[in-house]
Amino acid sequence: MSIRLIGISSLVFLCIFVVQESLISQFRLPGGGFSILIIFALSWAIMSEREVAAVIGFSGGLLMDLSQSSSGPFGQWTLIMLLASYGISYLGYGDDNFFGGAIGVVFSIVLANLLVEVLFLLSGPLLGVSIGSFGQIFTILIGTSVWTLFITPIVLPLFAKLHKSIYQAGTLA
């Protein structure tokens, strides 16, 4: 991965982070809403090699930790996103990939998003994070999954195009 690719990718990540923190966070959506940063990181991870996916997950998680509304210790999201991105890339990369088609990719991102939330919940109490009542947790898990299922098909073509333009140009350069 060249310095140029890392630079451009970082800029794209920063833009997505600003969109999440300034635009999407304006709305108190029912069921907990969605995180465009998680969807973006997982989408890019699924389209990338494992090595790149790990870096993508790490960067995305780092930005999520930098978010002021993040409740856990710094590094918790970084670790979770790193593992999730590497995992999803491990299953998705290559000709014999696990997903096979756009619908498969969408459902994989929804499942990975759910897994990320569950990992946060499981690791939270170990790191001193309060997580709320069962009802609230259940609502957020279901709500974020439904929102991710609704949003991913809309944004996936854009993210795929962006990934293709950056990484194909980077490979040729």
Next chain:
Amino acid sequence: MSKGGQSRTRLLLVILIVTSLFLVTLDLRGVQLLDNLKQGTQNLVSPFQRIANSALSPIKSFFSDASLLGRSGSQIEKLEKENASLKLELLERADADVQLQQLKGILDLAGTAGYKIVNAKVISQGSYQSFAQTVTIGSGSNAGIAQNMTVLSEYGIAGIVKEVYPNSALIQLASDPGFRIGVRIVNSQQIGFLSGRGERSAVLQLLDNSTDINEGDVLMSRGSIANRPFVPGVPVGYITTVDNSAGTIAQSATVRYYTDFSKLSVLAVVVGGPKSNPGDALVPQKPQPIPTPTVTVFVTPTPSPTN
């Protein structure tokens, strides 16, 4: 992937995992560097949040009003006849009215108790992904706001200042699972602790098990040393369910907050506590039933004609 490539990927993965764990350790040990990094990020993001908040205010009002569309059909028909600019103006006005109403409530509350407050607009909602309940307000240390100050809504407690930046502050809402507040019950003066649980209801645990508590009992904040994080006498909520299960060490109950955390647009940070404890001065008035007018009709029978 070649064997060399695989081992390189594994090495990278291990390095990144170790880095993540290192960051977690640094944070848990309270290293300042990470706080500064977060503060820098917030300083970068808060102007965007402010712009987005101003730009999206009419749209947000539109979304919240959408649920009422079915109930106000005639009003919609009338509005449809108006032009687009007038619609936008009305939406902006409606948003301003809501904020004005909330501000008036807050000023009434703070004025009665003698709190010195700084008002601020909510410029961003916290992310649910971390299972936390937070909002960001558009005033910070430049306006005299500091960490661990009480935050009020028009109805009572809203939360505390968790992080403060020059021009913004992060508020931990009272509904956050990590929120704890010492409270007293207005009638019995029993004291206990209230814990948020991610929704509008919270769990009350009393320190004394001997006295009875009842549904509808009002809770007020107890106050902290030097009024931080909590000033005394702020309405918190009322008891909705009492847990009377046998064998419990401390009596517990479910409490509903007065504040509706889904409709916060203006908040006030208490920067100066009252000179004396306001006591029960802020206990909300119970709604008075409106008497139904009874109409009595006296009918005088007309005399029937006699033959």
